[in-house]
Amino acid sequence: MIKRLLAFVTDYCLISLLFGILEFYVFDLNALTIQSIGYFYVFFFFTMMGQYILLKRTLGEKIFKLQVQGKEGENVEVSTYVYRLFGTLICLTVPILFLIVVFPKRRSLSDRMSSSNVKTRIV
Numbered sequence: 001m002i003k004r005l006l007a008f009v010t011d012y013c014l015i016s017l018l019f020g021i022l023e024f025y026v027f028d029l030n031a032l033t034i035q036s037i038g039y040f041y042v043f044f045f046f047t048m049m050g051q052y053i054l055l056k057r058t059l060g061e062k063i064f065k066l067q068v069q070g071k072e073g074e075n076v077e078v079s080t081y082v083y084r085l086f087g088t089l090i091c092l093t094v095p096i097l098f099l100i101v102v103f104p105k106r107r108s109l110s111d112r113m114s115s116s117n118v119k120t121r122i123v
Contacts, residue, residue, distance in 0.1 A: 076116055086113060
């Protein structure tokens, strides 16, 4: 569970840093507007999808040797990642939902929405 948290924080920090640089130097947006938050959600979604499509996992998952698998341990499809990202975006909007992972099944909202699990990758 700690590895998952660290992987998410790594991904979130890298994406936030990249968005902050783009926002400040390229788009000249005010960081506290609703429009800017909406742009961040869109940027977050497409950045994460790009990582999933190109690397088959995020940088945080790669660093901490985690892998997303289906319920039966099979590889997951892109549609599964879309559901996972919607779950993550919902949790970013309502942060208390991140605590779902402490319930007995140890599955996050993203896991539950996409019918997947995160396992430690042995390689």
